[in-house]
Amino acid sequence: MFLVTGATGQIGRRVVRLLRQQELPVRAFVRLNSRYGELEHRGAEIFIGDLRQEKDIHKACQGVQYIISTHGSDGDALALDYRANIELIDHAQAQQVRHFVFISVLGADRGYEDAPTFKAKRAVEQYLQASGLNYTIFRPAGLSSNLLSLAERFRQTRMYLLIGDPKNRTSIVSTDDLAQMVVKSVSVGGAKNQILPVGGPEILQREDVPHIFGRVFNQEPIIINPPLFVIDGFRTVLGLLNPPVQKTLGTFRTLLANEFFCTHDEIAHLESVFNLKLETLESFLRRYLAV
Numbered sequence: 561m562f563l564v565t566g567a568t569g570q571i572g573r574r575v576v577r578l579l580r581q582q583e584l585p586v587r588a589f590v591r592l593n594s595r596y597g598e599l600e601h602r603g604a605e606i607f608i609g610d611l612r613q614e615k616d617i618h619k620a621c622q623g624v625q626y627i628i629s630t631h632g633s634d635g636d637a638l639a640l641d642y643r644a645n646i647e648l649i650d651h652a653q654a655q656q657v658r659h660f661v662f663i664s665v666l667g668a669d670r671g672y673e674d675a676p677t678f679k680a681k682r683a684v685e686q687y688l689q690a691s692g693l694n695y696t697i698f699r700p701a702g703l704s705s706n707l708l709s710l711a712e713r714f715r716q717t718r719m720y721l722l723i724g725d726p727k728n729r730t731s732i733v734s735t736d737d738l739a740q741m742v743v744k745s746v747s748v749g750g751a752k753n754q755i756l757p758v759g760g761p762e763i764l765q766r767e768d769v770p771h772i773f774g775r776v777f778n779q780e781p782i783i784i785n786p787p788l789f790v791i792d793g794f795r796t797v798l799g800l801l802n803p804p805v806q807k808t809l810g811t812f813r814t815l816l817a818n819e820f821f822c823t824h825d826e827i828a829h830l831e832s833v834f835n836l837k838l839e840t841l842e843s844f845l846r847r848y849l850a851v
């Protein structure tokens with residue numbers, strides 16, 4: 561039995577689909593208010609719970625052989641990015657789980673002090689590595705599926721908001737490719753006990769994204785490019801009103817201020833470990849937007 565957390569998320573629902581296509585037994589950890597109908601329809605066992613509750617994690621882990629942790633944090637890095645994963649790892653040890661897959665983030669090891677999610681991910685990586693469990697840790701750059709709603713807005717307005725340095729490099733990975741690698745990682749030797757940076761096949765500059773949208777929709781982009789200090793000003797004002805939200809915005813600012821890309825060697829390594837040809841952002845968008 562595979563336990564998948566974040567089963568209604570961008571990565572999680574694709575992982576459940578792939579596992580069910582292979583007719584493997586899956587327990588999908590979902591919240592009561594989540595949209596989980598599709599997962600149920602595909603034959604996943606639905607476990608309703610909240611990852612903030614250790615008793616739910618304890619119950620969900622009963623009888624599982626594989627755990628795939630893909631949940632996000634809703635802005636609460638301590639409870640969800642950190643504590644829920646530590647509890648999942650503890651229960652995985654107790655259950656003698658065969659393999660634990662964790663979705664971290666590219667740059668988790670760079671010591672960004674102002675980014676709670678990055679700090680939590682790094683602490684979980686270290687805990688998992690020391691646990692004695694078999695594991696695979698993926699460190700993705702941005703996911704292509706994040707861009708679908710922006711692309712739809714672009715289709716209507718031709719506008720693209722690009723905050724910060726347009727020359728910063730990024731390697732956006734197809735969310736479908738990542739899900740495939742996640743599923744394969746429990747059985748592929750080259751993924752066992754590895755931390756794998758994950759990106760798409762191209763190193764893009766952030767300003768390339770609106771131009772790719774432009775090509776896909778055959779429209780000239782209108783790029784709105786405010787400098788990063790706009791976010792800093794916004795954070796300062798928010799901090800006076802709501803200090804926790806100001807902290808959460810630290811992760812967002814870190815994402816905007818830095819480069820997140822994989823080297824060509826890292827991508828070649830991924831393609832060889834998983835026997836996969838990674839998809840470009842443009843191909844992903846054309847598939848989903850049918851253009």
Ligand SMILES: NC(=O)c1ccc[n+]([C@@H]2O[C@H](COP(=O)([O-])OP(=O)(O)OC[C@H]3O[C@@H](n4cnc5c(N)ncnc54)[C@H](OP(=O)(O)O)[C@@H]3O)[C@@H](O)[C@H]2O)c1
Nearest residue numbers: 566567568569570571591594610611630631632663702703
């Ligand atoms: N998106 C990116 O570009 C990116 C890049 C690098 C790394 N990552 C990492 O990749 C992972 C997956 O990202 P994603 O974009 O696929 O996530 P996502 O689409 O935002 O989905 C988050 C999932 O977590 C679930 N969740 C949140 N709080 C929960 C709680 N208290 N109890 C149970 N479930 C809860 C959500 O359930 P609901 O459906 O109920 O909301 C949803 O299924 C995350 O760990 C993220 O940090 C993402």
